[in-house]
Amino acid sequence: MIGRGRFLTLEGVDGAGKSTHVQWLAERLRQAGRDVLVTREPGGTALGERLREMLLSQPMSLRTETLLMFAARCEHIEQVIAPALAAGRWVLCDRFTDATYAYQGGGRELGAAPVAALEQWVQGGLQPDRTWLFDVPLEVARARRSQAREPDRFESEADAFFVRTRAAYQARAQDDPGRFRVIDATQGIEAIRQELAQDLRALLQEAQ
Ligand code: TMP
Numbered sequence: 001m002i003g004r005g006r007f008l009t010l011e012g013v014d015g016a017g018k019s020t021h022v023q024w025l026a027e028r029l030r031q032a033g034r035d036v037l038v039t040r041e042p043g044g045t046a047l048g049e050r051l052r053e054m055l056l057s058q059p060m061s062l063r064t065e066t067l068l069m070f071a072a073r074c075e076h077i078e079q080v081i082a083p084a085l086a087a088g089r090w091v092l093c094d095r096f097t098d099a100t101y102a103y104q105g106g107g108r109e110l111g112a113a114p115v116a117a118l119e120q121w122v123q124g125g126l127q128p129d130r131t132w133l134f135d136v137p138l139e140v141a142r143a144r145r146s147q148a149r150e151p152d153r154f155e156s157e158a159d160a161f162f163v164r165t166r167a168a169y170q171a172r173a174q175d176d177p178g179r180f181r182v183i184d185a186t187q188g189i190e191a192i193r194q195e196l197a198q199d200l201r202a203l204l205q206e207a208q
Pocket of ligand 1: 097
């Protein structure tokens, strides 16, 4: 019988550098013989990618934004994530619901309660097995963002927004230390990869 796969997510404020590590993690897992699916939120399905385009560019109310994040997520879970996990695949997802708690709940000050209600409705019991939180101070994230392309609707937010977003992420990590690993993302790429590699070994061993 094929066992359930593992659901691994990467989180952090814009400019934390998490996306640099996604393909590398996938490669390590493939070398360890796992069947890996790499995906992202918002996105991951044809509809989800269309919603992403709107979410990153189109002004909208906070409730609409939150509902669209979960609409994209609902499609993503039903069409992609749940079937992959059921087939024994390891799913690496660049952002998931912790981002809604951090950005909409914290950054935009919606609070956690509406996010928790939608999470329950859309996900039932589905939660990541591991979440790596790439944590960086505001100044570092801002400097990395300014090297990137034209900022989108989130990236162009004020400093205070990212301070609240980071704090919400940190609070979530503190509340669930079994699932979260907080990575000091001011470190160089190699140091970060060493930490990730060590954690991957533990995850792979647990899954034996
Ligand atoms: P990305 O740049 O990591 O691909 O994410 C796109 C943007 O969407 C990023 O600024 C964070 C934001 N976002 C939310 O605000 N809420 C969410 O639930 C998700 C998944 C992303």
